[in-house]
Amino acid sequence: MRTIEDLTRKNIRDLAPYKCARDEFQGEARIYLDANESPFNAPYDRYPDPLQKDLKKKISALKKVRESQIMLGVGSDEPIDLIERIFCEPRIDNIVSIAPSYGMYSVEASVNDIEFREVFLDENFAMNADKMLAATDSHTTVMFICSPNNPTGNIIEKTEILRLLNEWDGIVVIDEAYIDFAPEGSSWLTVLDQYEKLIVLQTFSKAWAMAGIRCGMAFANEPIIQLMNKVKYPYNMNQLTQEYVSRQLDKKEEKEEWVKLTISERERVKTELMKQSNVSFVYPSDANFLLVKMDDAKGTYLRLIDEGIIVRNRSNVRLCEGCLRITIGTKEENDELLKAL
Numbered sequence: 001m002r003t004i005e006d007l008t009r010k011n012i013r014d015l016a017p018y019k020c021a022r023d024e025f026q027g028e029a030r031i032y033l034d035a036n037e038s039p040f041n042a043p044y045d046r047y048p049d050p051l052q053k054d055l056k057k058k059i060s061a062l063k064k065v066r067e068s069q070i071m072l073g074v075g076s077d078e079p080i081d082l083i084e085r086i087f088c089e090p091r092i093d094n095i096v097s098i099a100p101s102y103g104m105y106s107v108e109a110s111v112n113d114i115e116f117r118e119v120f121l122d123e124n125f126a127m128n129a130d131k132m133l134a135a136t137d138s139h140t141t142v143m144f145i146c147s148p149n150n151p152t153g154n155i156i157e158k159t160e161i162l163r164l165l166n167e168w169d170g171i172v173v174i175d176e177a178y179i180d181f182a183p184e185g186s187s188w189l190t191v192l193d194q195y196e197k198l199i200v201l202q203t204f205s206k207a208w209a210m211a212g213i214r215c216g217m218a219f220a221n222e223p224i225i226q227l228m229n230k231v232k233y234p235y236n237m238n239q240l241t242q243e244y245v246s247r248q249l250d251k252k253e254e255k256e257e258w259v260k261l262t263i264s265e266r267e268r269v270k271t272e273l274m275k276q277s278n279v280s281f282v283y284p285s286d287a288n289f290l291l292v293k294m295d296d297a298k299g300t301y302l303r304l305i306d307e308g309i310i311v312r313n314r315s316n317v318r319l320c321e322g323c324l325r326i327t328i329g330t331k332e333e334n335d336e337l338l339k340a341l
């Protein structure tokens, strides 16, 4: 069985991380003359906390994980890239992922020159653990499972994921970008302590409505988090983002209200769409979007653009033939979409 150390690229294992001024001295001082910062324009003249300790304290309380089990990134896109760079030796190791799924896993694999193996879901968008395992070989170090999955919208079965966690000895990444829109109890964060090779990704971009300020979360046990901290840019998360997220975290009720509204609109839009003659199927969704199979998806997509309404044309994606992916907006926006359709 491979250990985390076995799975880590040798150059990363041996890497001595950059020591920034804020790492060397910790605590409160009267005068800071250690980082070549300007003394003007406070507080933004100072480098931000490289480990975002204040923000992690709040996230730790909210998510019921230890602060040491959290890595914060510039969106989820940063941890996705870091995971591939830490655990995949270019041109030697490979990644196995469900498909169709989020495009960034394969884009980062291409950037990093890592073979990317897609294992297609079945026609009900279910994952089969045996098929995932069959796609692996001794050079497969990372698996990506997106749940709820984008663009299919569904939660991936617990029993199948459990099999991978229990029977496979590589890094299993579960991307939970849409978890707040799924039924309670769907998240894998609760079992983080039991699986040393599990990484759960979440983000402030969707339910928390902060895509513009770029903040994503990776949750894993300390050995993996320490590797990610070692490889990331020291000051990856700017001060404005840290402050803004911290403030929004104090308004949890507002976020929960937004989520409730989005879910009720999702079900209303789904019911309305199913009544339309050009719609053949609306897939069940645990996310903030609907995958809709319709006649002439491409033509509909173009006609909606003429009306000033942009949806995502997924009709060229295998298993999503004839489908548009439609994000749930405000009630007024959704009514306009339904009218236009």
Ligand SMILES: *Cc1c(COP(=O)(O)O)cnc(C)c1O
Pocket: 074, 075, 076, 077, 078, 102, 146, 150, 175, 177, 202, 203, 204, 205, 206, 211, 215, 216
């Ligand atoms: C939107 C989305 C993300 C979020 O990415 P950020 O970089 O955090 O904005 C992550 N994963 C999936 C599957 C997504 O659809």
